[in-house]
Amino acid sequence: xxxxxxxxxxxxxxxxxxxxxxxxxxxxxxxxxxxxxxxxxxxxxxxxxxxxxxxxxxxxxxxxxxxxxxxxxxxxxxxxxxxxxxxxxxxxxxxxxxxxxxxxxxxxxxxxxxxxxxxxxxxxxxxxxxxxxxxxxxxxxxxxxxxxxxxxxxxxxxxxxxxxxxxxxxxxxxxxxxxxxxxxxxxxxxxxxxxxxxxxxxxxxxxxxxxxxxxxxxxxxxxxxxxxxxxxxxxxxxxxxxxxxxxxxxxxxxxxxxxxxxxxxxxxxxxxxxxxxxxxxxxxxxxxxxxxxxxxxxxxxxxxxxxxxxxxxxxxxxxxxxxxxxxxxxxxxxxxxxxxxxxxxxxxxxxxxxxxxxxxxxxxxxxxxxxxxxxxxxxxxxxxxxxxxxxxxxxxxxxxxxxxxxxxxxxxxxxxxxxxxxxxxxxxxxxxxxxxxxxxxxxxxxxxxxxxxxxxxxxxxxx
Amino acid sequence: xxxxxxxxxxxxxxxxxxxxxxxxxxxxxxxxxxxxxxxxxxxxxxxxxxxxxxxxxxxxxxxxxxxxxxxxxxxxxxxxxxxxxxxxxxxxxxxxxxxxxxxxxxxxxxxxxxxxxxxxxxxxxxxxxxxxxxxxxxxxxxxxxxxxxxxxxxxxxxxxxxxxxx
Numbered sequence: 001x002x003x004x005x006x007x008x009x010x011x012x013x014x015x016x017x018x019x020x021x022x023x024x025x026x027x028x029x030x031x032x033x034x035x036x037x038x039x040x041x042x043x044x045x046x047x048x049x050x051x052x053x054x055x056x057x058x059x060x061x062x063x064x065x066x067x068x069x070x071x072x073x074x075x076x077x078x079x080x081x082x083x084x085x086x087x088x089x090x091x092x093x094x095x096x097x098x099x100x101x102x103x104x105x106x107x108x109x110x111x112x113x114x115x116x117x118x119x120x121x122x123x124x125x126x127x128x129x130x131x132x133x134x135x136x137x138x139x140x141x142x143x144x145x146x147x148x149x150x151x152x153x154x155x156x157x158x159x160x161x162x163x164x165x166x167x168x169x170x171x172x173x174x175x176x177x178x179x180x181x182x183x184x185x186x187x188x189x190x191x192x193x194x195x196x197x198x199x200x201x202x203x204x205x206x207x208x209x210x211x212x213x214x215x216x217x218x219x220x221x222x223x224x225x226x227x228x229x230x231x232x233x234x235x236x237x238x239x240x241x242x243x244x245x246x247x248x249x250x251x252x253x254x255x256x257x258x259x260x261x262x263x264x265x266x267x268x269x270x271x272x273x274x275x276x277x278x279x280x281x282x283x284x285x286x287x288x289x290x291x292x293x294x295x296x297x298x299x300x301x302x303x304x305x306x307x308x309x310x311x312x313x314x315x316x317x318x319x320x321x322x323x324x325x326x327x328x329x330x331x332x333x334x335x336x337x338x339x340x341x342x343x344x345x346x347x348x349x350x351x352x353x354x355x356x357x358x359x360x361x362x363x364x365x366x367x368x369x370x371x372x373x374x375x376x377x378x379x380x381x382x383x384x385x386x387x388x389x390x391x392x393x394x395x396x397x398x399x400x401x402x403x404x405x406x407x408x409x410x411x412x413x414x415x416x417x418x419x420x421x422x423x424x425x426x427x428x429x430x431x432x433x434x435x436x437x438x439x440x441x442x443x444x445x446x447x448x449x450x451x452x453x454x455x456x457x458x459x460x461x462x463x
Numbered sequence: 464x465x466x467x468x469x470x471x472x473x474x475x476x477x478x479x480x481x482x483x484x485x486x487x488x489x490x491x492x493x494x495x496x497x498x499x500x501x502x503x504x505x506x507x508x509x510x511x512x513x514x515x516x517x518x519x520x521x522x523x524x525x526x527x528x529x530x531x532x533x534x535x536x537x538x539x540x541x542x543x544x545x546x547x548x549x550x551x552x553x554x555x556x557x558x559x560x561x562x563x564x565x566x567x568x569x570x571x572x573x574x575x576x577x578x579x580x581x582x583x584x585x586x587x588x589x590x591x592x593x594x595x596x597x598x599x600x601x602x603x604x605x606x607x608x609x610x611x612x613x614x615x616x617x618x619x620x621x622x623x624x625x626x627x628x629x
Contacts, residue, residue, distance in 0.1 A: 164614035182551035
């Protein structure tokens with residue numbers, strides 16, 4: 001293109017020189033007015049006749065354009081360009097037997113070529129930054145090459161699977177394969193903030209002579225995880241009365257007597273009161289029955305779920321406060337149902353996270369000394385040495401799942417082209433650490449149910 | 464939990480229609496909390512719009528009567544959790560030519576989802592996308608439960624070959 005740009009300028013200069021020689025009595029203003037017009041004329045003619053050749057997809061186009069411009073220069077006038085163009089066309093015609101690259105015999109129709117599939121399904125973690133991190137979601141993204149990118153629900157059903165790796169009382173690790181990051185992230189967000197639990201919200205303090213201030217003590221009480229199934233309770237809104245369906249009452253009465261050593265107050269000293277609050281409300285009417293702060297109609301003990309396993313904090317040894325001699329704490333704590341969105345004390349997970357499955361690919365054969373070096377470089381032992389006989393050693397990828405993306409194996413110029421670190425975009429390794437109120441597999445099921453409920457709510461509101 | 468009640472407020476001016484849905488909060492004890500002069504909201508007569516509806520409790524569809532294939536749906540009490548999943552599900556539908564979501568301000572729990580289709584009404588396409596998402600969730604749940612049951616049954620043998628990672 002630069003070559004042809006120069007051609008325009010050279011042609012313009014030549015023509016101007018010829019023009020000036022023929023008209024020696026020009027004054028400068030007329031020449032100045034004339035040359036831009038001449039330049040524009042030349043550019044237009046160039047664009048119309050020569051440039052269309054750029055738009056053809058064949059690889060020979062650039063050579064042919066250069067040939068075309070050189071033939072224009074030889075003819076040295078605009079009238080000869082018609083003939084040169086038809087010559088070019090005749091030259092190009094035999095090379096363009098097919099209409100597009102997709103008609104070539106060895107290109108698979110209806111599927112993406114392998115490099116595009118790789119870009120679509122893998123994140124390439126290069127030394128400086130990851131590339132191809134976006135998911136190509138639009139259903140018509142590959143419409144021009146006849147590949148349907150839309151995801152049918154049957155396809156999802158066939159390809160989706162879950163594999164549980166570790167399952168404990170508190171921690172769970174499992175793989176979800178065939179799902180998209182948007183849904184996996186939705187589950188993670190719901191686990192952290194929208195699965196409800198029970199936690200202490202109101203603290204009625206009768207006596208606190210300890211060194212821990214009232215509000216600090218109340219804050220600490222709120223953060224204690226309480227092992228009560230939140231599905232058995234209802235939400236308590238502002239103008240509700242606390243009753244046995246929406247409140248759990250705990251009592252704490254500890255005293256460090258004079259002469260005793262200093263002691264700590266542990267969460268196991270929180271006693272559950274299944275019959276509701278014990279504190280009497282002050283009433284102005286002297287003849288009224290004294291009411292308490294909660295109105296339990298029946299004891300929570302009578303419910304079968306709680307009669308055998310009483311409600312208590314999940315951990316016994318959480319230190320709430322420390323008492324010196326003569327200090328006393330007497331309080332009542334009411335626990336209600338809430339979501340992590342409102343306050344983190346209601347979050348049922350310590351945390352929940354996911355990562356994509358790492359994939360480590362050796363692009364070239366790494367043998368001998370290099371293999372040893374590679375094995376040594378990796379801090380989590382992703383690579384292994386394989387003996388090939390004759391004393392030759394070769395590096396293999398043994399534990400790609402352990403890769404933490406420290407990028408040590410691609411540090412250094414020669415290593416970048418030998419090892420490539422990838423992430424599989426639709427394979428998520430989920431880890432859920434529960435605080436103990438609900439087991440982690442129940443938590444995940446609840447999170448999925450909550451997403452379903454949200455969808456149902458949208459459907460209802462739209463109908 | 465909030466219960467959705469349909470209250471249509473159709474103001475046609477210049478071909479634009481806003482469909483307002485108000486949520487009625489049902490409190491235990493049967494007290495209806497819906498503003499001063501409450502009641503009578505079932506049959507769409509707004510009498511000049513004097514009912515004190517808190518403006519936040521509205522889910523709206525902003526669109527045109529003449530062209531139902533393009534609309535913006537505004538949901539309250541929603542955030543990226545649902546909006547991104549819905550956007551993914553919408554994109555998988557071949558009838559959608561454009562879809563996206565935005566959160567006008569992070570302090571308001573409000574999400575605008577824009578859907579433009581190749582002819583079908585946008586509301587139907589959004590409903591189908593929600594339905595698809597629901598089906599996906601149900602499938603995820605059932606696969607997960609199966610997997611956990613499998614794992615528990617095979618646990619004694621798995622404990623011997625433990626720790627495939629690290």
